[in-house]
Amino acid sequence: LAKTTQPISMDSYEGQEVNITCSHNNIATNDYITWYQQFPSQGPRFIIQGYKTKVTNEVASLFIPADRKSSTLSLPRVSLSDTAVYYCLVGRGSQGNLIFGKGTKLSVKP
Amino acid sequence: DGGITQSPKYLFRKEGQNVTLSCEQNLNHDAMYWYRQDPGQGLRLIYYSQIVNDFQKGDIAEGYSVSREKKESFPLTVTSAQKNPTAFYLCASSSGQVPQAVYGYTFGSGTRLTVV
Numbered sequence: 001l002a003k004t005t006q007p008i009s010m011d012s013y014e015g016q017e018v019n020i021t022c023s024h025n026n027i028a029t030n031d032y033i034t035w036y037q038q039f040p041s042q043g044p045r046f047i048i049q050g051y052k053t054k055v056t057n058e059v060a061s062l063f064i065p066a067d068r069k070s071s072t073l074s075l076p077r078v079s080l081s082d083t084a085v086y087y088c089l090v091g092r093g094s095q096g097n098l099i100f101g102k103g104t105k106l107s108v109k110p
Numbered sequence: 111d112g113g114i115t116q117s118p119k120y121l122f123r124k125e126g127q128n129v130t131l132s133c134e135q136n137l138n139h140d141a142m143y144w145y146r147q148d149p150g151q152g153l154r155l156i157y158y159s160q161i162v163n164d165f166q167k168g169d170i171a172e173g174y175s176v177s178r179e180k181k182e183s184f185p186l187t188v189t190s191a192q193k194n195p196t197a198f199y200l201c202a203s204s205s206g207q208v209p210q211a212v213y214g215y216t217f218g219s220g221t222r223l224t225v226v
Contacts, residue, residue, distance in 0.1 A: 043114075043200050043217030044153070087152065095166060096204060097143055098215060100152035 004088045009105040018075045020104050022088030025069050031091035033064060033071045038085045038103070047086075048073070075106075083108045113137065116201050116218035122226050123188065123195065131186045131221045133201035139216075141204040142184035146170060146197045147220075153200060159184055188223060196225050 005023040012018045024033070032051050036044040048055055050062040050071070061074040075082060087103040114135045123129045135142065141160050145153035155168030159178040173192025178184055184203075188195045201218040 041198065041220060041222065043202070043219050045217070046215065093155070095143075095155065095158050095168065096141055096160065097155045097158055097168065098153075098202075099155075100145075102150065102152050 004090055004101050006086075006088050006101065006104045008102065009107070011107050011109065012078055013109050014079055015077050018078050018082075018106060018108075020073045020075075020086055020088075020106070021070060022073070023070050024088070024090045027068050027090050033062065033068075034089045034098075035060070035062065035073045036087045036089065036098075036100075038087065044087060044100070078106075078108045080108050080110065082106065114201055114203055114216055114218035116199075116221050118221060119219070121221055121223045123223060124226060126190045128187055128189050129223065131188070131199055131201075131223070133184045133186065133218060135182050135184075135203045135216070137203055137205075137216060138181070139203035139205050140181070142178070143202040143204070144168075144174070144176065144184070144186045145200045145202065147200060148197050156186065156199075195223055198222050
């Protein structure tokens with residue numbers, strides 16, 4: 001299973017665009033890249049998933065270069081409510097489970 | 111609306127007691143999972159079940175037990191053998207049929223267990 005590396009924390013201000021990069025050098029051919037968001041004392045919530053190039057939904061964009069060894073989650077014009085921990089996940093465990101690292105704690109300031 | 115319900119939201123346990131955390135889903139998902147989360151850490155897999163009447167140990171199963179008598183229910187018992195049970199517990203379910211895509215992977219809102 002591909003291991004992921006992402007920054008422990010990031011700070012931003014309201015209205016800014018935030019880009020969180022995740023490194024996954026050992027990604028397998030059939031692995032998808034998925035990002036989750038977690039607020040304190042809540043379960044993780046699916047944000048976006050992609051395989052290659054660019055994916056966009058109403059919440060975020062996901063950029064994946066051709067070699068797929070990294071990915072960047074882009075949050076446009078963040079607000080205070082975007083303060084959360086963001087997890088980058090690649091593939092699944094042998095039991096079909098999702099494998100979470102420590103994530104990136106994003107703090108949005110006024 | 112379909113989803114996963116975990117109860118209670120907060121639970122306090124005395125030393126030496128067993129406690130049971132409830133997890134119910136109405137998504138008709140085959141697979142269910144229990145995770146543990148400690149402060150500042152990611153989620154670690156405790157137990158999982160791919161089908162009724164069958165379950166498997168995850169990475170940190172010691173001191174925990176589960177049952178899967180019904181498709182929609184997957185209760186977790188934290189036994190007295192678990193020496194450090196204070197944590198945030200999350201239940202999840204998945205359709206189990208899609209090998210990679212995670213659109214069917216849903217989490218509950220969690221139970222915070224504290225030993226007093």
